[in-house]
Amino acid sequence: MSEIPILHFLIISCALFCIGLFAVLTRKNAIMVLIGIEFMLNAAILNLVVFGAFDKVNNAGQMFALFAIVLAAAGVAVALAIIINVHRHYQTIDPNKITSMKN
């Protein structure tokens, strides 16, 4: 941990967050938007883990990283179920084309 400065970890997670934000903003496929959200979540988890390395007694960073991973996985399962439902209903998963919640 002492060899690699925290700043380098944080720059990597920053870049990952911005890449994820770009995917969320520009992609025209709901699955790719979901992947962008996963990138942003993973950037946050990387930050938790990096700062958690300085907290051996409580280990709070790593515990919250674990909880975040579990919540992200559950979120992906529900989001994919919704995407499949939307595809069955509208025959498309382009977020720009899905304009009404009920036909």
Added chain:
Amino acid sequence: MPILIFYLFAFLLLSSALYVVITRNIARAIFAFFGTLFCLSVLYVFAMADFIAVTQILVYVGGVVVLLMFGLMLSNRTQLDSLLAHKIDRFGRLKGIPSLLLCIALFIILIHTMIISNLANIPWIIKSKEAETIITGVDNTVKSIGLSTMSAYIIPFEIVSIFLLAALIGAAYLARRKKGYE
């Protein structure tokens, strides 16, 4: 040498993440996403979180990527249409420029904030270094995570387990085949 491996995997992480965002082929994007998550778990090992790294591989690479592939296969019919539409729409790429500018601006702001926040002198990190409560390579993080799961974080742990059950039931309910459609 380990530092070189760190920077190699950081480079791989960012390049595969960029490939995910740029490529038009969604199946390839999901496999590049797999690579990104794998490189990220290597970075967790460098941050002294071996158990988190293993969990990352198990949950994300084993679970989320497979789920995404299923989602892709079940909604693949629209992929061809969107590719055809892109060929007609010549200004499609120009639409991405404002969001690209926004992301670059956010990146610069975040980096600037980190540099002015003076990361080397955060009080609690200095205190932790003095008290020698930094996780080193010889510490058993699995034991410490298990102890804190069963003591300090027992209520979040139970809530997460109920949440997982609810999410799985909800996903199965949402994805079921309804009578009216097919």
